[in-house]
Amino acid sequence: MSTFLNLLVYGLADGAILALAALGFVLIYKATSVINFAQGEFLLVGAYMFYTAFVVLGLPLVAAVLVGVVVATLIGVLVERFILRPMIGEDPISIIMVTIGLSMLLKALVQMFYGTSPKSQPAILPRSSVEFLGATVPLNRLLVILIAAVVLTAFTIFFRRSRHGIAMRAVADDQQAAMTMGISVRRIFALAWVLAAVSALIAGVLLADISAVDQNLAGFGLMVFPVVILGGLDSVPGTIVGGLIIGLLTQFVSGYQDPGLATVVPYVVLVLILLVRPYGLFGETRIERV
Structure with missing residues (x-):
């Protein structure tokens, strides 16, 4: 029972971070129809930007987070403006x-x-453990789940309630109709890339705190693709469900079978879901007649 609970907590924490990273991927795809293969590197850059502000520059935690958000915003704007915008129509x-x-x-x-080489960074989240249903589970993993849940909830409220969030949904549904309503599609494109970079920053900082600041963070970001294929390329709720499924599946296979096999399982799921349900669990099925 103790092993099961530990694997459950570890899996939920990994899944929550995956959901954050995958959220940016889905935002870009919904708004611009671009499949962003650089999402894992966004996560990597976000972690290193926070490391620079927090460790190298010695800024307080809150200031370091703000610096990371500013840098992530600039990266998102620059990528959209100078790399992706000239490619529109290609x-x-x-x-x-x-x-x-x-x-x-x-x-x-x-x-x-x-x-x-990996970089050392002071712990942000506490390293203590707590007793939970007879098992000892790390507190930082529980806090990762909580933080990710708060951030994902904030993003959900933003999409449903804010003017810019509603504009993003309108552009995702029909760009031409959104333009006739006075919505700047180019600004929405830029906003999608900014939010993708910020969500990757948060995921990268959380992942670096529970593991290490190194190049393997980008490898973790590769699991974004099984997550979004499983949940649905254009589904925000699907990213949450897909992230939790992949995170739990990876941890349970690693704990009860073989850690090497656990690295392969997400991509086996990717192939299977493409064969059985190519639009994912929550993706929108489109039928095109040519």
Whole structure:
């Protein structure tokens, strides 16, 4: 029972971080129809930007978070303005290749400035443990679940209640109709990239705190793709469900079977869901007649 509860908590924490990272992927796809293969590197850059502000510059925690948010916002705006906007109307394969090139560029820049060795960072979340149903579980993992839940709830309220959130949903549904209503599609595109970068920053900071600040963070970000395929490319609730499923599945396979097998399982799920339900659990099914 103790092992099960520990794996459950670890899986929920990993799933919550995956949901945050996948949220940015879905936002970009819904608003711009661009499949962003650089989402994992956004997570990597976010973690290193926070490390720079918090450790290298010695800023307080709140100030370091604000610096990270500002940098993530600038990255999102610059990528949309100077890399993706000139590609509007181009072949989708060309845009995909641009995002792949962007991922390589971001990873290379991180290696250039920080090297490839892991960086040490003071713990943000407490390292103590708590007793839960007879099992000892790490407090920082529980707090990761709580923080991710708060952030995901805030994003959900933003999409449903705020003017910009409603505008993003309108652009996602029909760009031409949104333009006739006076909505700036280009601004919504930029906002989607900014929110994707900010959600990746939060995911990267949480992941770095419970693991380490190193290049493997981008590898964790690769699991965004099984998450969004499972949940649905255009479904925000699907990212939450998909992230939790992948996180739990990975931890349970690692704990009860083989850790090596656990790294393969998310991609097995990806292949299976593409074969059985290519639009995902919550994705919108579209039928196109040509």
